[in-house]
Amino acid sequence: MTEHLTAALESIPVPPSGVTAEGLLRRAKRAGQRRRRIMIGAAAGTTALAMGITAAAFGRNAPEPVAAAPSSPPAVSAVWKVERLPLPAGIDENVNVTAIDPTGRFIGGFIDKETDQQSILWDNGVPTIISPPARANNFVLLAVNSSGVAVGSYSRWGAGGEQQAWQYRDGVLTMLPAPDGDKVLNVNGINSHGDLAGVSAPSVSSSPVRAVVWTAAEPRAAKVLETVEDRQFAHGINDARFVSGSIGDHGGDPCVWEPNGALRKLPTLGSHPHGVALQVNAQWAAGALYKSDTATPSTLPARWDLRTGELRTYPGYDGSASAADDGTVLIKSATLMTPTLIGPDGTVTELPLPADAKPGQARPVAMNRDATVVIGGRMGYPPLIWRKS
């Protein structure tokens, strides 16, 4: 049987990859140069560096960004401190943080293990366990608001991929209703009013996948947002009820749904014509652009101004971005050596690493609205919290 299984695994169609050996070599060399630069900068103890970034306009396929060359090595900020987030009693590993509320008071995460997963909600650093319903799998907290209302999703063992969305408020776990009998729900965002944004599908293997909101006023009624394609994803929702997301899968178009439900596509670049808006706050949507609609590796962190439609990208980085209220972005990247913030004026701030971490071992996940608290983690270690003093 095992030979057959190997053949079976080799027969599964795999999307084309844009990764090449030569590209990997170039990338690895750049990473090495960046790592050495960081170490030099840290040793020198200097402060942040300004970096010119992109401006683009409304409409798709704006001109290619031109980044100003760094004038001096960036350095690790001295005004940021990093420490481990306290864990619940008896829990010492496999804890991941996933969300922070805009004030920085509440932080959400989950315990990643094969069975009996639990979520965790921290209130001012004090953790509380959120226990899942019976037979829950992948019980994961995905967002939390400034009142400590947390939301997430889970699937059920033996339920053929059915997925439920849940809300945790004042110690009570409730399930969210699905539109039209859909069996797969995911809730990704919550605003301060308690309005929720997420995704709904009839099953894990069928379309349409629709963007959905649950309003605080009518939490038992899932409202489907304007639909123009078969697969649409809602990721974030702000207090004015703008919903950020994408139309199509990763290779689709970044977009926002306006408070009246109307859909607006966000601008992209000629070199990176697709993308996703993962997060939205009062003025900004933030996420990533993708190089093409095939499985290419090149992503570009991006931020859109909801008022002007301006697109700003961050050449030289890969991954995605989240935005603070003032437009500062947090770069979220699998390959970045040091957690990095980029201010509205292009100032780059590199956050300190824990004493026992090497460059590349600590990754940021999210930040609060003032860009004064960042959460993240390091594989195999307790979650981390960076605070600006």
Add this chain to the structure above:
Amino acid sequence: MGLDDDREYVDYVTARLPRLHRAAYLLCGDGHRADDVVQATMTSLYRHWRRARAADNLDAYVHRMLMRHFLDERRHSWSKVLLGHAAPERAAPDQPAFEADNLYTTLRNLPRGQREVLVLRFLCDLSVEDTAAALRCSTGNVKSQTSRGLEAMRRLLTSDGSRSLT
């Protein structure tokens, strides 16, 4: 690294890239994330190339790195992607075979631990010991997950008669 090191690295990566991408895709269920995992793995490999190439089993060493980066990627991307994980990928061009789709769906429906063990053991060809090292678990755990995973694949795949693994 010198030019010879770079050439060796490129030769190795060129030969192994398709298999690594396939393994990452079967673990992630997403082509973009698979590329991310492979890129992170290969960036680390370049950094440690001289040490890595001296390993007794370089492939096992790289697969351990791949697994570590997969776990890292997963823990940092749980948010926003649960549905994306579950939803089917676009089919690769000219390969929309039902049977292969069914295999993929069956693999994705396995419990995570079983899926990881099956990919590492039967696609990446790791030994029980190397799989345990990659997953940071005991060899007994690998054996039991393998047994359960194989049984589940057999049960799922033969329930509709689409393919027999026996």
